[in-house]
Amino acid sequence: MALPGDNLLEVEDLRVSFATESGVAKVLDGVNLTIRPGEIMGLVGESGCGKTTLANAILGILARNARHEAGTIRFGGEDLLAMPRRRIEDEVRGRRITFIPQDPYGSFNPLFPIGTQTMEVMKWKSPHRAAGEGRGVAGFFSRYPRARRRSDAAAVSQMLRAVQIPDRDAAFVKLPHEFSGGQRQRLMIALALLPQPQLVIADEPTTALDVTIQVQILKLLKQLAKKSGVSVLFTTHDLGTAYEICDRITVMYAGQEVETAPVDDFFRRPHHPYTVRLLESLPRPGRELREIGGEIPGLISPPAGCRFHPRCARATDVCRAERPPVAALGGGHEVRCYHPIAEATPA
Amino acid sequence: MSDAPILQVDTLSRHFPVRNMLGWKTGAVRALDGVSFEVRSGETLGIVGESGCGKSTLGKALVGIHPPGGGRIVFEGKDITGQSANERRAVAPKLQYCYQDPGNSLDPRWTVRRSLAEPLVVHTALTPSDRNARIAKIMQQVGLPLTHLDLYPHELSGGQQRRVGLARILTLHPRLVVLDEPTSGLDVSVQASVLMLLRELQRAFSLTYLFISHDLSVVRMMCDRVAVMYLGRIVELAPTETLFAAAKHPYSQSLLSAIPDIGGRRVTDTFTLEGEPPDPARPPSGCRFRTRCPRAAPVCAETDPALRPITPAQSAACVFA
Ligand SMILES: Nc1ncnc2c1ncn2[C@@H]1O[C@H](COP(=O)(O)OP(=O)(O)OP(=O)(O)O)[C@@H](O)[C@H]1O
Ligand SMILES: Nc1ncnc2c1ncn2[C@@H]1O[C@H](COP(=O)(O)OP(=O)(O)OP(=O)(O)O)[C@@H](O)[C@H]1O
Ligand code: SF4
Numbered sequence: 001m002a003l004p005g006d007n008l009l010e011v012e013d014l015r016v017s018f019a020t021e022s023g024v025a026k027v028l029d030g031v032n033l034t035i036r037p038g039e040i041m042g043l044v045g046e047s048g049c050g051k052t053t054l055a056n057a058i059l060g061i062l063a064r065n066a067r068h069e070a071g072t073i074r075f076g077g078e079d080l081l082a083m084p085r086r087r088i089e090d091e092v093r094g095r096r097i098t099f100i101p102q103d104p105y106g107s108f109n110p111l112f113p114i115g116t117q118t119m120e121v122m123k124w125k126s127p128h129r130a131a132g133e134g135r136g137v138a139g140f141f142s143r144y145p146r147a148r149r150r151s152d153a154a155a156v157s158q159m160l161r162a163v164q165i166p167d168r169d170a171a172f173v174k175l176p177h178e179f180s181g182g183q184r185q186r187l188m189i190a191l192a193l194l195p196q197p198q199l200v201i202a203d204e205p206t207t208a209l210d211v212t213i214q215v216q217i218l219k220l221l222k223q224l225a226k227k228s229g230v231s232v233l234f235t236t237h238d239l240g241t242a243y244e245i246c247d248r249i250t251v252m253y254a255g256q257e258v259e260t261a262p263v264d265d266f267f268r269r270p271h272h273p274y275t276v277r278l279l280e281s282l283p284r285p286g287r288e289l290r291e292i293g294g295e296i297p298g299l300i301s302p303p304a305g306c307r308f309h310p311r312c313a314r315a316t317d318v319c320r321a322e323r324p325p326v327a328a329l330g331g332g333h334e335v336r337c338y339h340p341i342a343e344a345t346p347a
Numbered sequence: 348m349s350d351a352p353i354l355q356v357d358t359l360s361r362h363f364p365v366r367n368m369l370g371w372k373t374g375a376v377r378a379l380d381g382v383s384f385e386v387r388s389g390e391t392l393g394i395v396g397e398s399g400c401g402k403s404t405l406g407k408a409l410v411g412i413h414p415p416g417g418g419r420i421v422f423e424g425k426d427i428t429g430q431s432a433n434e435r436r437a438v439a440p441k442l443q444y445c446y447q448d449p450g451n452s453l454d455p456r457w458t459v460r461r462s463l464a465e466p467l468v469v470h471t472a473l474t475p476s477d478r479n480a481r482i483a484k485i486m487q488q489v490g491l492p493l494t495h496l497d498l499y500p501h502e503l504s505g506g507q508q509r510r511v512g513l514a515r516i517l518t519l520h521p522r523l524v525v526l527d528e529p530t531s532g533l534d535v536s537v538q539a540s541v542l543m544l545l546r547e548l549q550r551a552f553s554l555t556y557l558f559i560s561h562d563l564s565v566v567r568m569m570c571d572r573v574a575v576m577y578l579g580r581i582v583e584l585a586p587t588e589t590l591f592a593a594a595k596h597p598y599s600q601s602l603l604s605a606i607p608d609i610g611g612r613r614v615t616d617t618f619t620l621e622g623e624p625p626d627p628a629r630p631p632s633g634c635r636f637r638t639r640c641p642r643a644a645p646v647c648a649e650t651d652p653a654l655r656p657i658t659p660a661q662s663a664a665c666v667f668a
């Protein structure tokens with residue numbers, strides 16, 4: 001296992017629940033995740049497994065009915081969950097950690113031109129803004145110093161070129177709806193990279209796009225991330241996308257992470273029964289489909305122990321009693337299963 | 348599968364008006380622009396292409412949800428294009444359309460039982476007890492427990508909603524079913540069971556499928572032949588394995604090269620197609636793909652290539668094919 005000092009982000013034993021009308025939903029149940037500097041980390045899992053909840057927890061934007069039950073989120077050595085709100089807003093969210101959402105339509109204000117919206121973001125989140133600048137009574141008159149405004153505008157223009165937005169001067173005065181879905185997603189990538197963050201959280205950034213546009217965006221994101229050395233937490237339910245872009249992958253099932261491995265090892269030698277069955281349900285030429293059987297459990301009274309046990313052919317009493325501990329298999333491959341599949345059929 | 352066509356489509360078109368802010372008509376989107384093909388009895392014909400290329404418009408025009416603007420549709424040897432509502436009643440149950448989004452096509456205020464009974468009330472003269480028997484049978488065939496008959500759509504999972512959507516159609520014993528994105532928005536594990544179910548049902552009811560999807564891996568698994576669409580046109584039509592082995596149209600080639608190959612080379616390292624589909628209200632002159640085509644030459648701006656046979660089984664619409 002990597003030394004703690006090597007990691008940019010460390011999520012440890014995170015437990016988050018939501019109060020709902022029918023009871024308390026235990027949505028994250030002791031989740032562990034690490035991200036190293038410059039690494040693209042894939043968080044893969046089916047709908048409802050808790051990907052967005054984990055992303056929101058890191059960004060500090062959980063819904064009002066959410067409760068942090070236990071665990072820590074350490075970013076650059078500091079516990080984000082213990083950090084004062086003001087510092088998170090001023091230094092972390094939108095600056096050291098930025099966000100690319102799934103739906104680029106909802107993320108822009110439809111009434112203002114893209115240029116205005118981008119500069120408004122840069123006013124507060126520019127990498128060159130001093131801490132506290134523009135706040136308070138004195139700050140009111142010097143909200144956006146002219147020199148910084150000019151250099152920020154130049155940075156924006158350069159970034160629009162990097163994300164391949166044609167005709168950048170015209171783009172500045174266009175409204176969001178005048179861009180295609182693919183272009184809007186490029187703009188979101190530009191906005192996320194402009195503050196020169198250490199971590200970008202991309203929550204299913206390409207699911208709403210067509211295949212050919214999807215590949216273009218993935219290619220761009222991968223290139224820019226590698227060039228700037230930023231770390232990325234990339235959530236997706238699509239294993240093919242994860243294969244394309246990620247350095248490492250963690251699979252989550254019903255709020256528990258079950259397997260983590262470097263990407264090639266992950267697809268070549270999956271060990272967790274859920275991962276193996278998930279890979280078998282992908283349509284691949286020359287192979288019959290297999291369904292997993294059963295359904296994803298409810299999270300208000302989830303199965304005890306390993307949450308996959310009701311659907312697992314290998315389950316025994318111990319699986320039903322207690323969640324399996326992490327087993328390190330070497331080479332950074334970790335699995336949480338009492339009866340891992342030793343010689344899994346290669347994917 | 349037999350070679351006899353169950354459905355023949357000839358130069359079908361459908362235009363939608365484009366209006367400005369004052370409501371004046373300023374142009375038209377040619378959502379379907381002279382589409383011709385045949386569907387053989389018992390086959391699964393895939394329709395693929397990017398968002399907005401006209402797949403749903405095609406499916407809806409075929410089953411009469413909205414009438415085509417021009418062209419001919421011949422179903423089981425009979426021209427059904429200009430039929431009156433009365434004549435239409437006889438074929439309607441045989442030609443069914445399964446909506447892209449079953450969550451929205453099921454009435455949220457109706458229980459599953461009511462959703463399943465309604466088409467039988469409209470299209471058949473069954474007695475209530477025969478109706479109930481047919482509903483019970485179809486529930487079992489789509490793999491839903493009878494206890495689910497009293498649930499509302501929001502109480503069902505995405506996969507279960509699709510099953511109800513299918514059951515609703517199959518109670519009418521159709522011959523041809525248009526499946527519009529039958530697995531979009533489903534998780535892979537749920538997708539696998541829906542696909543397996545679709546195959547079982549095809550066998551059990553000897554169905555012909557028109558399988559609309561943008562997921563080429565799924566299409567490869569499910570379809571006998573595939574039609575590739577781009578901006579309201581079919582640009583290539585071929586048996587599935589021929590298409591995957593030797594696509595002739597540059598757009599089909601690009602689409603195929605975008606499919607992730609887990610364990611193989613990374614598509615993001617090899618993919619070359621640039622740009623995005625043009626505005627369908629203002630398609631380029633000549634070949635509509637030429638603005639993105641890696642092989643485009645001056646001739647492509649002048650001639651509008653028609654879909655023509657390359658071999659008896661494979662057709663493509665490209666001057667270089
Ligand atoms: N504010 C909330 N109140 C109650 N339950 C919630 C809330 N937000 C999320 N949940 C529940 O938590 C679980 C995880 O949701 P989450 O959005 O994190 O899943 P996801 O993995 O991102 O899924 P998807 O792939 O569909 O986006 C789901 O069961 C969801 O219904
Ligand atoms: N009722 C309508 N009025 C006006 N334009 C329409 C209408 N229905 C479809 N269109 C337009 O016709 C074109 C084809 O739409 P269609 O829904 O058939 O595409 P599609 O291939 O099914 O796309 P998707 O993959 O997104 O479902 C699009 O440009 C669309 O905007
Ligand atoms: S811990 Fe037990 S139930 Fe869970 S995946 Fe492993 S064998 Fe199956």
Ligand SMILES: [Mg+2]
Pocket residue numbers: 051052053203
């Ligand atoms: Mg999500």
Ligand SMILES: [Mg+2]
Pocket residue numbers: 402403404447527
């Ligand atoms: Mg459609």
